[in-house]
Amino acid sequence: MALKPEPLIFERSVPGRRAYRLPAPTAAGETLLPEEHRRQDAPPLPEVAELDVVRHFTRLSQLNFSVDTQFYPLGSCTMKYNPKLNERIASWSRFAQMHPMQPAPTVQGFLRLLDELEQALCRITGMAAFTLQPAAGAQGELTGLKIIRAHHRLKRKPRSTILIPDSAHGTNPASAALSGFRVVELTSGANGRLDLEELRAKLSDDVAAVMLTNPNTLGLFERDIAAIAQLVHSRGALVYMDGANMNALLGIVRPGDMGVDLLQLNLHKTFSTPHGGGGPGAGPVGVTKALEDFLPVPRVRKAGTRFRWEERSTRSIGRVHGFYGNTGVLVRAYVYIRTLGREGLQRVSRAALINANYLKARLSKTFPVPFDQHCLHEFVASLKPLKASGVTAWDVAKRLLDYGFYAPTVYFPLVVDEAFMIEPTETESKETLDAFADALLRIADEARTRPELVTHAPQQMPVARLDEVKAAREPDLRWTPAGAPDPHPLVTAP
Numbered sequence: 106m107a108l109k110p111e112p113l114i115f116e117r118s119v120p121g122r123r124a125y126r127l128p129a130p131t132a133a134g135e136t137l138l139p140e141e142h143r144r145q146d147a148p149p150l151p152e153v154a155e156l157d158v159v160r161h162f163t164r165l166s167q168l169n170f171s172v173d174t175q176f177y178p179l180g181s182c183t184m185k186y187n188p189k190l191n192e193r194i195a196s197w198s199r200f201a202q203m204h205p206m207q208p209a210p211t212v213q214g215f216l217r218l219l220d221e222l223e224q225a226l227c228r229i230t231g232m233a234a235f236t237l238q239p240a241a242g243a244q245g246e247l248t249g250l251k252i253i254r255a256h257h258r259l260k261r262k263p264r265s266t267i268l269i270p271d272s273a274h275g276t277n278p279a280s281a282a283l284s285g286f287r288v289v290e291l292t293s294g295a296n297g298r299l300d301l302e303e304l305r306a307k308l309s310d311d312v313a314a315v316m317l318t319n320p321n322t323l324g325l326f327e328r329d330i331a332a333i334a335q336l337v338h339s340r341g342a343l344v345y346m347d348g349a350n351m352n353a354l355l356g357i358v359r360p361g362d363m364g365v366d367l368l369q370l371n372l373h374k375t376f377s378t379p380h381g382g383g384g385p386g387a388g389p390v391g392v393t394k395a396l397e398d399f400l401p402v403p404r405v406r407k408a409g410t411r412f413r414w415e416e417r418s419t420r421s422i423g424r425v426h427g428f429y430g431n432t433g434v435l436v437r438a439y440v441y442i443r444t445l446g447r448e449g450l451q452r453v454s455r456a457a458l459i460n461a462n463y464l465k466a467r468l469s470k471t472f473p474v475p476f477d478q479h480c481l482h483e484f485v486a487s488l489k490p491l492k493a494s495g496v497t498a499w500d501v502a503k504r505l506l507d508y509g510f511y512a513p514t515v516y517f518p519l520v521v522d523e524a525f526m527i528e529p530t531e532t533e534s535k536e537t538l539d540a541f542a543d544a545l546l547r548i549a550d551e552a553r554t555r556p557e558l559v560t561h562a563p564q565q566m567p568v569a570r571l572d573e574v575k576a577a578r579e580p581d582l583r584w585t586p587a588g589a590p591d592p593h594p595l596v597t598a599p
Contacts, residue, residue: 106524129459131487169568170511172379176537180483180514180526181274181322181353183374191377191437200436205428209413214270216412217431220405222439223389226370229442229450236400237435238426242349245369245388246316248282248520249345251422252367252392252399253314254284254358256343256418259323259420264313264342272322272518274347286313293520297323297476299333310338316346319360322518322526324461326482334364342371343367351375352530353458356407356451360391367392376438388435401425454533460538464529471549475521485521496552496559498523503570504551504562508544 170177177184195201200509203212223235239245250267257264270291278288289307294300299317315337319327327333334344346360346368352375354360360368372387373380380386392400402421403414429435445453458481465474465484472486489500501526502512514526529538551558558564 113586117241119473129215170506175511176529176533176541178527178529178541179509179511180485180513180528181349181517182380183371183482183528183530184511184542185374185377185381185530186532187377187437188441188444191440195433195436200432203432210411213412214412215429215432216405218439219435220356220412222435222442223405223443225439225565226389226391228356229359230351230368230370230391231359231366231396232365233361234397234400235389235391236404236425237387238401238424238430239388239390240372240426240431242347242369242374242388243276243280243387244425245371245390245456246276246345246347247295247365248285248388248390248401249369250280250284250314250392250421251425252428253283253343253345254286255399255420255422256396257313263340264311264314266309268304268307268315270317270321270354270553272520273316273318273324274349275517277316277318277347281316285597291315295327296323296478298327298580299329301329301332301336304333305338310344312337312340312342314343314345314366316347317365320481322350322351322483323485323520323526324483325476330363330365332445333535338364338428346419349374350482353454356447357450357453357454360453361393365371366394367396372434372438377441378434378437385431386433387431387438391445401441434593436481453531454482457529460529460531461527461534463535464527464542467539468527468545471546472525483531484527485518486527487521488525489521491549491552492523492553495554496556498525500551500559500562501525501545501548504548504559505544506563507565508548510541554564 121385135278151430156242160336172184194325198214203215219237223237226235227233236248239248246323253267254263260270265285265287266289267278268289268291269277269281270293272293278290280471281288289312291299291303291307294303298321304315315331315333319325319330337344343366344364348360348370350370355375367390369388369390370376373385374379374391378387379387390400394400398418398420399422400416400418401424403416403424406413406415435568461480461482463486465480465486468486469477472488473490474484474486476485488496488501491501500517502515505512515523516524518524529541548559563569
């Protein structure tokens with residue numbers, strides 16, 4: 106007589122936690138759910154053919170705007186093409202199926218990758234050490250601000266103020282406020298850059314750090330960065346750099362050489378990961394040698410030829426993310442850097458600068474650029490002249506969809522009226538840039554001659570304009586059967 110095997114029980118012991126047991130899968134048809142929670146009738150799922158399902162979702166995918174299908178000049182977001190080699194390697198099973206609780210001896214190859222990525226980022230930025238834990242640029246900012254707070258507390262001189270330019274990314278003041286700091290705004294000078302006199306006037310012994318973006322969101326390089334750093338350091342404060350625009354500096358200049366004390370990098374912008382739709386991301390933080398001990402733990406350490414996790418540090422701010430961080434993004438960034446090398450990374454930035462200045466030259470006569478100087482990776486035009494025809498930057502952004510282009514960033518930075526923030530990146534051809542410029546110039550002509558075409562755009566999309574505020578505040582997450590009225594219509598009639 107055959108014996109029925111006992112169901113397997115999986116045990117997992119986590120350091121510092123009580124061991125727990127997971128029940129094994131039961132035999133076919135059995136369930137661990139109590140009887141009162143089991144469905145009595147079959148769910149009302151639609152009966153459709155596989156071919157219909159495939160066609161439905163394929164058509165939906167064809168409606169999506171993406172870097173692989175359309176030009177995506179989203180200013181300050183660096184929506185560049187992502188090489189498929191990086192995607193393929195990140196999807197290897199030895200990376201993608203690695204368990205976050207695996208002991209260090211079983212993931213030596215990956216720990217080596219993390220160690221080499223940290224070293225590469227140090228060489229690129231001129232910083233002494235990095236943490237790869239933060240899962241987004243904003244979380245990197247938060248990590249940096251926690252390090253700033255810990256640094257001043259150790260000196261027994263806590264400070265409560267962060268100075269931030271008025272052209273900064275919105276996450277900068279948000280991260281500072283979330284960290285418990287008081288935010289004081291620095292007004293930009295007439296040239297769109299940080300005003301040294303404004304900085305001197307607002308520097309005090311209570312200032313913990315100055316957060317600035319270089320190049321800034323207007324696409325302008327802070328030429329006085331060395332003087333800014335010297336002035337800030339003379340008052341015992343630190344210089345934090347938002348590295349979201351690092352795509353303009355690769356292989357050309359290093360923040361560490363400019364006097365920056367710490368910064369975050371957006372790997373999903375500069376170093377290849379598709380980040381549309383809100384993720385995934387990674388925001389590693391680099392620091393000088395004086396701040397290294399405050400970095401989050403665990404950190405990768407090399408002992409001989411082996412790698413291990415170092416869990417303890419008396420000054421560390423602690424964990425900011427579970428396990429290794431967003432590992433797929435880290436793998437892509439590593440492959441991107443190793444593929445291009447130093448000279449390749451430098452060509453990336455030089456091409457991005459050329460593309461941005463070419464587009465600015467083609468468009469600035471029709472769309473004035475308030476701070477019209479040689480830009481770096483992006484520039485901000487003003488669509489204010491079109492308001493005489495009743496057309497706004499928002500209208501032009503929607504009309505661009507009809508021409509097959511995703512819209513640039515609009516209404517940011519706030520220092521430009523009817524802002525239109527364009528970042529072409531290095532991966533677009535001259536033919537694509539010309540087609541985009543031609544489309545914008547045609548839309549400008551439409552705004553003067555037939556403004557209703559623009560104010561009622563998009564004309565050729567499956568839906569008209571969405572009520573985006575309502576969609577964000579009242580998301581409709583329920584399935585509505587075919588033919589039933591939509592309880593929460595999001596589309597407004599033109």
